Amino acid sequence: MSNERFNALKGVQDIFPPDIYIWQKIESVAREVFYLYGYQEIRPPIIEYTDLFARSIGETTDIVEKEMYTFSDKGGRSITLRPEGTASVVRAYIEHHLYNLPSPQKFFYSGPMFRYERPQKGRFRQFYQIGVEAFGVAGPEMDAEVISMLCLLLDRIGLKGLNFEINSLGCDRCRPPYRKALIDFFRDRINNFCPDCNRRFHVNPLRLLDCKVERCVEMRKDSPEITAYLCDDCRSHLEGLISLLEVMQIPYKINPEMVRGLDYYTRTTFEVTSEGLGSQKAVAAGGRYDRLVEQFGGPQVPGIGFAVGMERIVLLLKDMGGITHPVPAIFIATLGREAIKEGLLLGERLRKRGLWVEVNLEASSLKSQLRRADRLSSRFVLIIGEEELLSGKVKWKDMRSGDQGEVAIKDVDNFPAQCPANK
Numbered sequence: 001m002s003n004e005r006f007n008a009l010k011g012v013q014d015i016f017p018p019d020i021y022i023w024q025k026i027e028s029v030a031r032e033v034f035y036l037y038g039y040q041e042i043r044p045p046i047i048e049y050t051d052l053f054a055r056s057i058g059e060t061t062d063i064v065e066k067e068m069y070t071f072s073d074k075g076g077r078s079i080t081l082r083p084e085g086t087a088s089v090v091r092a093y094i095e096h097h098l099y100n101l102p103s104p105q106k107f108f109y110s111g112p113m114f115r116y117e118r119p120q121k122g123r124f125r126q127f128y129q130i131g132v133e134a135f136g137v138a139g140p141e142m143d144a145e146v147i148s149m150l151c152l153l154l155d156r157i158g159l160k161g162l163n164f165e166i167n168s169l170g171c172d173r174c175r176p177p178y179r180k181a182l183i184d185f186f187r188d189r190i191n192n193f194c195p196d197c198n199r200r201f202h203v204n205p206l207r208l209l210d211c212k213v214e215r216c217v218e219m220r221k222d223s224p225e226i227t228a229y230l231c232d233d234c235r236s237h238l239e240g241l242i243s244l245l246e247v248m249q250i251p252y253k254i255n256p257e258m259v260r261g262l263d264y265y266t267r268t269t270f271e272v273t274s275e276g277l278g279s280q281k282a283v284a285a286g287g288r289y290d291r292l293v294e295q296f297g298g299p300q301v302p303g304i305g306f307a308v309g310m311e312r313i314v315l316l317l318k319d320m321g322g323i324t325h326p327v328p329a330i331f332i333a334t335l336g337r338e339a340i341k342e343g344l345l346l347g348e349r350l351r352k353r354g355l356w357v358e359v360n361l362e363a364s365s366l367k368s369q370l371r372r373a374d375r376l377s378s379r380f381v382l383i384i385g386e387e388e389l390l391s392g393k394v395k396w397k398d399m400r401s402g403d404q405g406e407v408a409i410k411d412v413d414n415f416p417a418q419c420p421a422n423k
């Protein structure tokens, strides 16, 4: 056997302390906020049939064309590691007939997503999203509530200075005239665009607006905007949302160029960005998908949702600093075999009270044990040596105030309640 060392794949990362505490904090805040709005957790699988993503996200999107982790399983089926969560939740909603339950049905999920993108700051090949999907309400009131929930979530997480952008991508009625306007605009200049744009021009011209190639971004600057082509219903939906956002005092900007990288959207789309992130600045994004349930063989049920990108939020929080992490309440320093045994027993007794207790389990000097307690930022240290075993009392030290004292081993269950610092 060789001693070969392995590294993690490019674009994925291990998440461990202290960063993991930021992750846990975000996850717990998200649960609290979703609870306030009646969203319940759903855990779809990480693998699905490839077609589910191809048909919902869209065959001509970057995600489906270039970024999916797709493989054949042993039975020859084409399987894909989920690049996003909406398609799976919609599939589950239909598969389990959740539309028969009282409307609206509201779900949240969290977990890893996979996209074969070029890794860079804030962009990974395995990244984590926390997302929500709400089914059954067609009016802009639902959009307003979902957006408001996202604002509360980001606020409670502690993010500041975010930009909120909204747009409408219209519906089946307003898309054809818009599509025609795009074709008219691009027709004479398409040869100057990248090969992807040329290919997509014939099948899905809207996707040209999503191309990231600099030359294409520059050349499409004056292309027609969807907002000018919205049908009456889509326009009034957008106006309804805007007036609700005003009443709810949610700051927003309309960005008619925001097309999103997924084909399933109808009407409202939104994105939250932060300048602190560099080029990958979207912290969260979402929108309405009123046709998707029907398109997958379900009833005519509208849907809306969003997903936040965990890594990007973590980056922003780390930049802000001031993140606290849990520390042991008590470090039990032990000197000698018998003391270690007593320490083990004391540790178990204290943990029953819900305290994080670290017990020194190996022979080492008091000095090095105190150094370890300090490095762990343990609040209290209990010291057990031969003398303490004989007297039945252990020494304690408050590492913050420097106070010291003794406590009888039989009374340790009440420790540190009897310390001056805790009175």
Ligand code: HAM
Residues within 6 Å of the ligand: 083, 084, 085, 086, 115, 117, 122, 123, 124, 125, 127, 128, 129, 131, 132, 133, 261, 282, 283, 284, 285, 286, 287, 288, 304, 305, 306, 307, 308, 309, 310, 311, 312
């Ligand atoms: P998305 O815009 O593709 O939307 O992704 C949502 C968020 O996931 C992005 O704003 C970003 O924060 C994060 N994200 C995306 N790709 C990466 C990556 N490669 N590395 C790190 N973070 C990334 C969706 O996925 C939709 N399913 C959202 C949705 C839910 N729409 C309706 N419901």
